[in-house]
Amino acid sequence: xxxxxxxxxxxxxxxxxxxxxxxxxxxxxxxxxxxxxxxxxxxxxxxxxxxxxxxxxxxxxxxxxxxxxxxxxxxxxxxxxxxxxxxxxxxxxxxxxxxxxxxx
Numbered sequence: 171x172x173x174x175x176x177x178x179x180x181x182x183x184x185x186x187x188x189x190x191x192x193x194x195x196x197x198x199x200x201x202x203x204x205x206x207x208x209x210x211x212x213x214x215x216x217x218x219x220x221x222x223x224x225x226x227x228x229x230x231x232x233x234x235x236x237x238x239x240x241x242x243x244x245x246x247x248x249x250x251x252x253x254x255x256x257x258x259x260x261x262x263x264x265x266x267x268x269x270x271x272x273x274x
Contacts, residue, residue: 186260
C-alpha cells in the first residue's frame with residue numbers, strides 16, 4: 171500500500187479514558203500498523219495501546235515534534251479534554267484510514 175508521507179502527531183489509547191501513548195511520525199498508516207501488531211514487545215503490547223484516537227497533521231516534522239513535546243508535557247486531563255473535543259466517542263480513527271475494526 172503506497173501512501174503519502176506527512177508529519178503527524180498522534181495519540182493512541184487502550185480504550186476510552188485508558189492508557190495513552192503520544193507519538194510522532196511521517197507515516198501514520200505504517201505507525202498505526204506497528205501499534206496494532208502485537209508481536210513486538212514493549213509499551214504498546216504491554217498496555218494494549220492500539221486505538222488511534224487523535225492525530226494532527228503538520229507542514230513540517232519540526233512542527234509535529236514540537237506538538238508531541240507539548241502534549242507529553244501536558245497533564246493527563248488536558249490530553250483527555252483535547253481527545254474528547256475532537257473525538258468525543260473515542261472512535262478508532264484508524265478505520266477512517268482503511269484499517270479493519272479492532273476485535274472487542
